[in-house]
Amino acid sequence: MRADATTTRAPSISVVLVGLAAWLVPGGGHLWLGRRVKGLVFLGALVTMFVMGLALQGRLFPFEFSQPLVGLAALADLGAGLPYFVSWALDAGKGQVIAATYEYGNAFLIVAGLLNSLVVLDACDIAAGRK
Amino acid sequence: MTSHLLYMTVFAFLVSLVFAVLLKDQPREQLRFGALAFGGFMLGALALGWLMYPFPL
Numbered sequence: 001m002r003a004d005a006t007t008t009r010a011p012s013i014s015v016v017l018v019g020l021a022a023w024l025v026p027g028g029g030h031l032w033l034g035r036r037v038k039g040l041v042f043l044g045a046l047v048t049m050f051v052m053g054l055a056l057q058g059r060l061f062p063f064e065f066s067q068p069l070v071g072l073a074a075l076a077d078l079g080a081g082l083p084y085f086v087s088w089a090l091d092a093g094k095g096q097v098i099a100a101t102y103e104y105g106n107a108f109l110i111v112a113g114l115l116n117s118l119v120v121l122d123a124c125d126i127a128a129g130r131k
Numbered sequence: 132m133t134s135h136l137l138y139m140t141v142f143a144f145l146v147s148l149v150f151a152v153l154l155k156d157q158p159r160e161q162l163r164f165g166a167l168a169f170g171g172f173m174l175g176a177l178a179l180g181w182l183m184y185p186f187p188l
Contacts, residue, residue: 038152042153072133101133101138119153
């Protein structure tokens with residue numbers, strides 16, 4: 001029986017730091033770990049998606065859990081990392097609900113955040129030696 | 132410009148690109164997976180669009 005496969009271990013500090021870097025800068029974790037091509041592709045694709053979402057009048061949803069879908073969308077948006085905070089600081093992402101592209105904008109913003117969350121998990125797996 | 136088809140195409144391309152690079156390591160596998168995912172997104176969306184046509188909400 002493999003003891004290490006069943007024992008839960010606390011993540012090492014480097015895994016946490018890689019995860020944090022990967023969350024803040026899309027693709028940053030992969031770049032840190034030397035996977036340059038993957039990191040650059042993630043950086044380009046995810047930032048493009050996020051910027052397109054803002055350009056298409058999408059909304060960065062508020063953390064209102066009295067409306068569960070709004071709260072979940074806010075969590076998904078937050079997954080984008082630094083672009084989310086920059087947009088928030090610049091007062092972007094107000095969303096124009098009457099714009100024809102509003103729902104497209106939301107889809108781009110939400111999916112950019114969710115995809116970055118997957119990228120963060122992948123970077124953590126690589127840092128932990130599981131991939 | 133409000134071309135829904137264009138936005139859907141760009142969305143499908145970017146999502147397929149990220150999934151292909153995330154899930155596959157070899158360039159050949161990435162290209163194959165990305166092309167399949169992109170084709171699936173586009174054909175699925177177009178098929179759903181046509182299926183919804185006789186049943187407007």
